[in-house]
Amino acid sequence: MPTFTLIHFQFLCWAALWTVGLSAIAFVGGGLVGFGVALARISSTRWVRILATAYIQVVQGTPLLILLFLFYFGIAIVGFKEVPAIFAAGLGLTIYSSGFLAEIWRGCIESVPKTQWEAAECLSLSRWQRLTRVILPQAMRIATAPTVGFLVQIVKNTSLASVVGFVELSQAGKLVNNSIFEPFTIFMVVAAIYFVLCYPLSTWSRSLERKLNVGRR
Amino acid sequence: MTYQFDFAALLPYWREFAMGVWLTLQLSFVATVLGFVLGTLCAIGRSDGAPWVKALVACYVEVIRNTPLLVQIFIIYFGIATLGLHVDANVAAVLALVVNVGAYTSEIVRAGLESIHKSQLEAAECLGLSRPQTYWHVIVRPAIERVYPALTSQYVLLMLASSITSQISAEELTAVANRIQSDTFRSFETYIVVGVLYLALSFVVRIAFWLFGLVVFVRRRKLGTAL
Numbered sequence: 278m279p280t281f282t283l284i285h286f287q288f289l290c291w292a293a294l295w296t297v298g299l300s301a302i303a304f305v306g307g308g309l310v311g312f313g314v315a316l317a318r319i320s321s322t323r324w325v326r327i328l329a330t331a332y333i334q335v336v337q338g339t340p341l342l343i344l345l346f347l348f349y350f351g352i353a354i355v356g357f358k359e360v361p362a363i364f365a366a367g368l369g370l371t372i373y374s375s376g377f378l379a380e381i382w383r384g385c386i387e388s389v390p391k392t393q394w395e396a397a398e399c400l401s402l403s404r405w406q407r408l409t410r411v412i413l414p415q416a417m418r419i420a421t422a423p424t425v426g427f428l429v430q431i432v433k434n435t436s437l438a439s440v441v442g443f444v445e446l447s448q449a450g451k452l453v454n455n456s457i458f459e460p461f462t463i464f465m466v467v468a469a470i471y472f473v474l475c476y477p478l479s480t481w482s483r484s485l486e487r488k489l490n491v492g493r494r
Numbered sequence: 495m496t497y498q499f500d501f502a503a504l505l506p507y508w509r510e511f512a513m514g515v516w517l518t519l520q521l522s523f524v525a526t527v528l529g530f531v532l533g534t535l536c537a538i539g540r541s542d543g544a545p546w547v548k549a550l551v552a553c554y555v556e557v558i559r560n561t562p563l564l565v566q567i568f569i570i571y572f573g574i575a576t577l578g579l580h581v582d583a584n585v586a587a588v589l590a591l592v593v594n595v596g597a598y599t600s601e602i603v604r605a606g607l608e609s610i611h612k613s614q615l616e617a618a619e620c621l622g623l624s625r626p627q628t629y630w631h632v633i634v635r636p637a638i639e640r641v642y643p644a645l646t647s648q649y650v651l652l653m654l655a656s657s658i659t660s661q662i663s664a665e666e667l668t669a670v671a672n673r674i675q676s677d678t679f680r681s682f683e684t685y686i687v688v689g690v691l692y693l694a695l696s697f698v699v700r701i702a703f704w705l706f707g708l709v710v711f712v713r714r715r716k717l718g719t720a721l
Binding site for chain 1: 497556557559560561562563564565566568569572573575576650654655657658660661668671681682685686688689692693696697
């Protein structure tokens with residue numbers, strides 16, 4: 278019976294790189310889509326707002342696991358056979374994080390005092406100028422801590438990409454387990470690697486929070 | 495796109511979908527109640543316990559919050575088996591969910607406890623309330639009242655996250671979906687149906703929490719504060 282060796286550990290570390298890669302894809306993709314949705318959510322047109330709200334409700338109201346399955350099988354239906362699993366996983370995670378980031382950022386934008394909008398209007402800035410020159414720079418300072426906090430969620434949730442067969446850290450753990458069957462040891466190591474990835478982000482988020490003193494604004 | 499949608503193929507399975515929904519609700523309910531108790535005790539321990547209790551709770555919270563639920567489920571499920579005990583997948587699932595949500599609850603409740611002003615404690619002391627009385631009436635209840643919206647969101651997320659327990663074959667909604675789609679080969683339709691069911695469930699859970707809040711938080715209801 279083979280046991281857990283350095284080679285298995287190396288394999289897990291290599292897979293952890295894919296976890297990081299997938300997280301980066303989800304964060305960048307989700308950030309771009311989410312930013313658009315956040316702006317739509319505070320749009321001055323009513324139906325755009327309703328649409329954005331519906332999008333957020335749907336994304337936040339369905340489990341990520343189901344989203345991943347939908348994209349995994351949906352891509353095949355649209356006509357792309359043989360797409361690599363990273364495509365479905367990346368797309369699912371992008372949509373998932375966009376729904377949450379949009380809501381986080383909307384909150385940050387709306388927490389900028391209304392007087393700032395009014396003052397900018399008095400300076401006869403256009404709506405777009407008001408947003409980009411006055412509101413967003415202030416909202417960004419408030420947004421950094423929760424965004425870094427959400428990054429931890431993204432890293433953790435990439436573990437679900439294993440269900441569509443993408444070999445990231447969790448899937449690698451399952452694969453190693455299939456060959457040596459020491460589930461407890463293996464998943465403890467997997468959890469430890471996740472912890473090493475996430476803990477610095479959590480700490481960073483907390484220190485940002487303290488520095489900006491968001492709670493006592 | 496030449497795909498023909500066929501939702502009719504899923505109709506004969508309505509009973510199984512219903513069973514899945516029911517088990518998801520049961521899992522979430524038990525995990526919510528036990529997780530709330532565990533989390534509240536941890537929060538009290540962390541803000542007012544002995545140093546070693548504080549350290550222990552801090553460790554527990556950090557470890558759980560920085561590792562994925564999927565891995566926690568595997569560790570608990572296989573860990574119990576390694577100990578030589580045989581438990582039902584559903585029990586292992588509930589256990590994992592409780593351990594997981596307990597950590598999040600404890601952080602939320604702790605925020606609530608910290609928001610109670612010191613003058614409230616002094617006032618309670620002046621009124622001659624005993625320690626347990628102070629805890630219950632002045633600290634814990636108002637604290638939970640304040641963080642109730644955050645708790646609601648956390649437990650809706652818990653209900654959605656219970657889908658992950660399908661990975662250890664707890665027979666909840668997602669596991670049911672996995673089985674039905676392999677029976678019918680109607681994968682996309684199955685997951686659309688299940689997605690809609692989860693969406694409906696999350697609304698139901700939200701409404702249930704809102705009603706529960708109306709019943710429990712009398713003061714808040716009288717003040718007309720939104721829950």
